[in-house]
Amino acid sequence: MLAEMRGLNEECGVFGVYGHRDAAQLAYYGLHSLQHRGQEGAGIVVSDQVGMKQTKGEGLVTEVFQEDTLEKLTGHAAIGHVRYSTAGGGGYVNVQPLFFQTQSESLALAHNGNLTNAMVLREQLERDGSIFQTTSDTEVLAHLIRKHNYLPFEDQIKQSLPYLEGAYAFVIMSEHQLIAVLDPLGMRPLSIGKIDGSWVVASETCAFDVIGAEYVREVKPGEMIIIDQDGLRSEFFAKQNERAICSMEYVYFARPDSNVDGFNIHSTRKMLGKQLAKEAFVDADVVTGVPDSSISAAIGFAETAQLPYELGLIKNRYVGRTFIKPSQELREKGVQMKLSPVRKIVEGKRVVMVDDSIVRGTTSRKIVQMLRDAGATEVHVRISSPPITNPCYYGIDTSSSGELIASSNSVEEIRQLIGADSLSYLSIDGMLEAIGRSSTMKNCGQCLACFTGNYPTEIHDNTIRPHDKENLVSAKS
Numbered sequence: 001m002l003a004e005m006r007g008l009n010e011e012c013g014v015f016g017v018y019g020h021r022d023a024a025q026l027a028y029y030g031l032h033s034l035q036h037r038g039q040e041g042a043g044i045v046v047s048d049q050v051g052m053k054q055t056k057g058e059g060l061v062t063e064v065f066q067e068d069t070l071e072k073l074t075g076h077a078a079i080g081h082v083r084y085s086t087a088g089g090g091g092y093v094n095v096q097p098l099f100f101q102t103q104s105e106s107l108a109l110a111h112n113g114n115l116t117n118a119m120v121l122r123e124q125l126e127r128d129g130s131i132f133q134t135t136s137d138t139e140v141l142a143h144l145i146r147k148h149n150y151l152p153f154e155d156q157i158k159q160s161l162p163y164l165e166g167a168y169a170f171v172i173m174s175e176h177q178l179i180a181v182l183d184p185l186g187m188r189p190l191s192i193g194k195i196d197g198s199w200v201v202a203s204e205t206c207a208f209d210v211i212g213a214e215y216v217r218e219v220k221p222g223e224m225i226i227i228d229q230d231g232l233r234s235e236f237f238a239k240q241n242e243r244a245i246c247s248m249e250y251v252y253f254a255r256p257d258s259n260v261d262g263f264n265i266h267s268t269r270k271m272l273g274k275q276l277a278k279e280a281f282v283d284a285d286v287v288t289g290v291p292d293s294s295i296s297a298a299i300g301f302a303e304t305a306q307l308p309y310e311l312g313l314i315k316n317r318y319v320g321r322t323f324i325k326p327s328q329e330l331r332e333k334g335v336q337m338k339l340s341p342v343r344k345i346v347e348g349k350r351v352v353m354v355d356d357s358i359v360r361g362t363t364s365r366k367i368v369q370m371l372r373d374a375g376a377t378e379v380h381v382r383i384s385s386p387p388i389t390n391p392c393y394y395g396i397d398t399s400s401s402g403e404l405i406a407s408s409n410s411v412e413e414i415r416q417l418i419g420a421d422s423l424s425y426l427s428i429d430g431m432l433e434a435i436g437r438s439s440t441m442k443n444c445g446q447c448l449a450c451f452t453g454n455y456p457t458e459i460h461d462n463t464i465r466p467h468d469k470e471n472l473v474s475a476k477s
Helices: 023-033 067-072 118-127 139-146 153-163 206-211 248-253 265-279 295-305 328-338 362-373 411-418 428-435 466-476
Strands: 012-018 041-047 052-058 077-083 098-100 107-115 166-173 178-182 191-195 198-202 214-218 223-228 231-236 286-289 313-315 339-341 350-355 378-383 422-425
Touching (some): 012 223, 023 067, 023 077, 023 206, 052 067, 077 166, 139 153, 139 166, 153 223, 248 265, 265 295, 265 378, 295 350, 313 362, 339 362, 362 378, 362 411
Parallel strands (some): 350 378, 378 422
Antiparallel strands (some): 012 198, 041 077, 098 107, 166 178, 191 198, 313 339
């Protein structure tokens, strides 16, 4: 994916396993399969029923964990995390799982999403004497849990969850239990699997395929899954609401081989491309997709438009990460390093470039120019999602409308800015139809806030950038 170039990044991926002798190794492979969800840090905590041990660090999974490291992580249960920093920022201290040792019972937790009332809760907890070790919103839950330490562990969690607002999929572990929870709107993906009689949970089903686990089902909105020596059981800590899963899971974030809320991601993206071709056909010679997340949509577009699909853009998969400040100039250099046009494919051709989204517009402009420099006579840009006009407060790093080119520019103005011969986005209704959602559902089964400004939960003032407050109020009214 080109997430690091576009400035559209998901917060993280979580993984958990209970009752397996190779728990740490399974967590390692599971996290490796979820690496696309976060490349800034990774960590694993294991439990052997007596105590817990942790290894974490900044970087990719393969950089943080070596063979000798994993050999030391012995235990029957493990939780793991890959991170892209949003709330709280980066740094080693914020790499998860967060791990807390006490005299009574240790606690480790990993989180995918973002708590929209984290600052409110943090202020209250600090007034009550809590001392925070990180700047991550995730730590709020740890302090809430410890406030109920007179209860059994699972009840500590169950009493704490109603205080939380926003999007969250948590995996939480003590010496004796592994617990997975999903927010009442199910805004993040979380699934349950089974391997060798042991239970596993993961942000995406692709992690089950990698370790050879059998998919069982998804965690339901407002559900708490408790796994211990007695097996797996389920409770609900909130009433079941109509789901509002993040639309960008289908468009961009999830791996093509994953299934989310019953929909295969590759097939769904093909349908998005097919619908896009129906809505915004253009006469051209060749269709190409921006690797990797747009390939499926480009194939669907080409099939419906009856145009040849070609690999007109190639991604260099062996460019290492850089630890330099991502200024706009360096972002554009990054595009040149990581993406190359195939001159013989696009030279002298009218090209349809299918992409999944436009965030700032800098990457799109550079790719359009690269195709022209390679000899394309026309470049028509087609986007397999609606314009992203509103910031996300649920775990994607677009927390200000000032970062979004579509928030202050029309489609025609964006076309001019990126230098395309034409530009069209998929409509919201078209996106829902392609995915297979019913328009009669309250939230159509998905969160559409980044497209519509209609947020499914309350957004607290101290979460909002000052110049976005007026837009948020008008969106609610």
